[in-house]
Amino acid sequence: MDTSQAGARREGVSGNTWSALSAAGTGPIRSKSPRAILDLFGPQLSHRQKLELAAMEQVWFFTVDEVDKPRGGKNNDGYDDDNNNYIPVRKEQLHYRYEVQKLIGEGGQGLVLQCLDHKTKTLVAVKMLSLPLCTSTASRQRTELEVTKELQGKASDERYGVIRLLDTFQFRGHNCLVVELLKKSLYDVMSKGSIKRICVRRLREYTRTILDFLLYAKRRGIVHGDIKPDNILLTAAGKVRVTDFGCSCYLKSHSTQ
Known part of the structure; x- marks a missing residue:
């Protein structure tokens, strides 16, 4: 075993998957920087994944099992379908934090996935909007993000019935909103x-x-x-x-x- 493999085992790398859960005041901190992930798995990653990791500040969930896995997509380097919606793969990572579990909804504006948030260890719903390829779609999505954030407030969920927004991010060109999971x-x-x-x-x-x-x-x-x-x-x-x-x-x- 070379030193990088030994280091991976000491840091909790098991097989092709590594998951870092935040201590946030509880238990020992287990953390690995994006640079360390690149050093360990660089040869197995696509150029796009390397760029994604280089832009991250923290990695909470990582897997190389999805590298170049065929999705049948025709758009966005094969990640998207004909309607410019992301093609999810079960157990893959989103934003190096959320693990895809299953598709729970889809429509003309995108799809909704049930995911495990490896930072908070909770189940969440991630709404992935379709790839904004025109100014009108980009404007509409920008308004959706702004409105969702604007309606958040102190106890706005309990007082006014507003869905709780937990996080927003962009992944492979798709705008994503993370909200509480309600089934x-x-x-x-x-x-x-x-x-x-x-x-x-x-x-x-x-x-x-x-x-x-x-x-x-x-x-x-x-x-x-x-x-x-x-x-x-x-x-x-x-x-x-x-x-x-x-x-x-x-x-x-x-x-x-």
């Missing part, structure tokens, strides 16, 4: 049976929170633009969280159109 929507509840099966108390709670959200958004000068059961998520306790700001706009710009 049930109002549409799911309704599709299981008639709306009449939902008790009146619940209906009032849902309605009140949605109206509170709309008033809160209006005070911030924002129009959601796509309120529907699919975009009303529910926590385990049945609390409403409004999500998906891809059709949102600001009142000022909206009035000038």
Whole structure:
């Protein structure tokens, strides 16, 4: 065994995967710099991956198993499909922090993945927007990012039903939003049976929170633009969280159109 292999084993490298979990005040710190990853696995990495790692400040999850793995994509060096949506591979890394577990939603604006955040050791939802190849798409995505951030505030999730934004990043050209993982929507509840099966108390709670959200958004000068059961998520306790700001706009710009 050469010194680099011995060092890898001492630092916790097992097979082709290395995961560093933040101490954040608990337990010993296990950390490896992007430079160290490049030194260890450089020959196995693509040029694009090397550039990505060189731009990172911290690596939380890393795997070389995905290197040049065929995805069948025709765009973005094979990473994207015909609609310029990213083609995910199970157990691959996103932004050297999030481990892809499964696809949980997709639409005209991108897809949503359930991922494990190796920094916080929690499950999250990562919304990967389609590759912005024109100015109109880039502008819309920029507005979605701005609106999502603008609506965040002290207890805005509990008081106004705003989905909690945990992180944003760009990965292989795709804008990504990390939000709390909620597995049930109002549409799911309704599709299981008639709306009449939902008790009146619940209906009032849902309605009140949605109206509170709309008033809160209006005070911030924002129009959601796509309120529907699919975009009303529910926590385990049945609390409403409004999500998906891809059709949102600001009142000022909206009035000038």
